[in-house]
Amino acid sequence: MSGVWTVFRKEFRLYFNSPIAYILLALFTAFCAWWFFFFTPFFIIDQAETRYLFGVLPFVFLFLVPAVAMRLWAEEKKLGTIELLLTLPLRDGEIVLGKYLAALAFLAVALALTFTIPVSVAWLGDPDMGPIWGSYVGSLLLAGAYLAIGSFASAITRDQIIAFVVGLSCCTALYLVGIAASNSGILPASISHFLAFLGLSTHFESISRGVIDTRDVIYYLSVISFFLYLTALVLRRVRKG
């Protein structure tokens, strides 16, 4: 397992060695603050709560997470360093997990920067901090699910732009399938329920209110494991030549 930690540190450092990381962080934080204070009825409703922030995160993540994930493997493939990485004494699983966790840590940093919003709200009023913490945990889970998809998208190409577009498309599809299913009205109830269960959005509703349901957690962890497993399979294919 120490291999995971080694890969994690290398990847995490690489994020902050590149200016793109800082640009992404700045854009993300600025957008969240701007959205929350200027675009939501936060001041009109006059309640000290942050649900509008967490309501918009799934959409912001749709762009942020694939952007963070796109270089994970595509860059290694383009530079040829994948050959180096895969000939070091590391298991494929350790590499997949180390890279994933490093990107997740980067997203956790991004999320942490939005904490200025609840702090401002607490300064203006008296929000209930319990649901806020819950929403943060849930948001990280959602980001984690997107990220696993993005990692897979990055592994199948050497082009970061393609990785981004594929990641964005897959995440959007998985997000919308729930909404579409519940609104279609044509599908039989069983199928629309199933699709709604598959969709990422369904599992974020309670989370955005700060309620953490075990079923949602299990759902997210399953999505993450599934796509990380697919990523490892892609590596296996790389080794097959």
Added chain:
Amino acid sequence: MIEVENLRKCYGPTVAVDSISFSVQPREVLGFLGPNGAGKSTTMKVLTGYLLPDGGAARVGGVDVTENPIEARRKIGYLPENAPLYLEMNVLEYLGFICDVRRIPGSERRPRLEEAIAVCGLEEMLKKDIGDLSKGYRQRVGLAQALIHGPEVLVLDEPTNGLDPNQIVEIRNLIRQLGKEKTVILSTHILPEVTATCSRVVIIAGGKIVGTGTTEDLARQAMSEELVDLSVKGPTAEVAERLRQLPKVKDVRRKEDRPDGSVRFLVALERSPDNGERLFRLVVQSNWILTELRREEASLEDVFKRLTVQQGGASA
């Protein structure tokens, strides 16, 4: 130290490496020689555990690279083709990462780093981003990476590719030095590299081994044929025709017209002590004028060309 048995690797329908076998003894520098696309890199990629073989086996220090990949990779230091590196890291960060992966304990880290840095001449570059380094320095960083854990086996894929002549000499000296303690496999398509650094050569073409032996062996193989550089003043077409009819002559090639009016031919003959004499007599008896007659030393290049071209032609 390294054993390769019937190794086979395909990319889709293309057979890149076709059941090759060879072995490398400890403290031997083996040159892997062949034209581009012969299967050199593919063999190295399987050996270092990057690619999985489609058949056969490869063992490094007795450890099978597919059955026990992590253990095998620990024994190897690998410089892939074109020395891929993380361009956004500086040299020290990068080597630090390699130390982490190689699990070099804290107390050994400093001496190991210092040694690798000194051997590869990187002292001035430690704080520079790898992306800002020249090709030569990148190659050295790649080499330092391969050396840092003191591996028993070094696998170097075209280590001098893209370097300037001075750097090439430096790297070759370094490899020769390393070969005194380690087992080294290096690939190249540059012939002088092999004579300069390797004790033994495996020539590979079209995914197959077409020649193997010490550099002297291969030169001797070339000796079965000899080349004579012959310049004659006379009717060109007739000269060529008569030369061809001479016994033991295998090939006559017209090389160039010389300013003195004579024509230069390259004549390939079966080796025989009277070749020069017979050529001389032919020219004199035909009343042509001989302006030059010189025996060419058979070079490794001749062997290489013949072996690889024939093979390529046969498989095409």
